[in-house]
Amino acid sequence: MTTPELGLPMAVPAQGLPAAVRIYEVGARDGLQNEKGTVPTEVKAEFIHRLADAGLTTIEATSFVHPKWVPQLADAEQLFPRVSELPVALPVLVPNERGLDRALALGARQVAVFASATESFAKANLNRTLDESLAMFEPVVNRAKTEGRHVRGYISMSFGDPWEGAVPIPQVVRVCRALLDMGCDELSLGDTIGVATAGHVRALLSALNEAGVPTHTLGVHFHDTYGQALANTLAALQHGITTVDASAGGLGGCPYAKSATGNLATEDLVWMLRGLGIDTGVDLDRLITTSVWMAEQLGRPSPSRTVRALSHKE
Incomplete structure (x- = not known):
């Protein structure tokens, strides 16, 4: 137990939790992709620089998707060179082989594909069946690996789908195993x-382990629609997960799932992890300053409770 600094929680470590967690910051891509107003490239670049300065070591930069589908990220070719020299990991989303070509041409070292655990979302997001979408990703992943790139696979709708309801755990396991x-x-x-709720999180993680998917290959990406994101994160940590996705200031949603609200706020995650004595390497004050600045660029207050509490801005 350590005495807290001013404005920080008392660190009281709990048994059975990891000593450190890698925060996979998604604010610059997932957080901004659904914004109605175009965010200038220079603002996005400064956002990423500020996030790196706050101690985040993995910052998802952009997506090399066709501008027709996500106009907010149409500036990927202009943005990536502005941040590529930062001493952090800068993964980018690549929806297909054309997107991979564009990312490789700019020297991206880490890429991600965005799969679905359900037929309905695969149809809405990719206009393909679940199996057709997996078949589309296979040459992308194979080529990326041949080129020596690190590849992440996102599995959206891992717990519930707005069209299909609760998603059967074996269905999610099948997609994870395929990726x-x-x-x-x-x-x-x-x-x-x-x-998702904590019991569902534990059950899915256990089923994945039973199917031969190691815990160290898994990260979690929670939205706070029903206020469960931190509870679900704690359940994942108790299972041994050490990679948690979060979005600075709680930015983000999903353009193809209208009921999806913001991502877990990075500041709220850092506050909880600090209180548990878990190292993140993140300077919370700098992160809050960054999220307040970004909220000002977007013209609205940050939804993050920690940002609001510590910045005294409503």
Whole structure:
């Protein structure tokens, strides 16, 4: 137990939790992709620089998707060179082989594909069946690995789907197993509409282990639609998960799932982890300053409770 600094929680370590957690910061991509107003490239670049300065070591930079589908990220070619020299990991989303070509041309070292655990979301997001989408990703993953790139596989709708309801655990396991078998280095379990609860998280993680998916290859990506993101994160930590996705200031949603609200706020995650004595390497004050600045660029206050509490801005 350590005495807290001013404005920080008292650190009281709990048994059975990891000593350190890697925060996979998604604010610059997932957090901004659904913004209605175009965010200038220079603002996005400064956002990423500020996040790196706050101590985040993995910052998802952008997506090399066709501008027609996500206009907010149409500036990927202009943005990536502005941040590529930062001493942090800068993964990018690549939806297909064309997207991979664009990312490789700019020297991206880490890429991600965005799969679905359900037929309905695969149809809405990719206009393909679940199996057709996996077949589309296979050459992307194979080529990325041949080029020596690290590949992450996102599995959206891992807990619930707005069209299909609760998603059967074996269905999620099948998609995860397929992505791992095709060569993905890590997987991120997405609670896209925020319906997961702690018991569901534990059950899915256990089922994945039983299917031969190691815990160290898994990350979790929770949305706070029903206020469960931190509880679900704690359940994942208790299982041994050490990679947690979060978005600075709680930015983000999903353009294809209208019930999806913001991601777990990075500041709220850091506050909880600090209180548990878990190292993140993140300077919370700098992170809050960054999120307040970004909220000002977007013209609205941050939804993060920790940002609001410590910045005294409503």
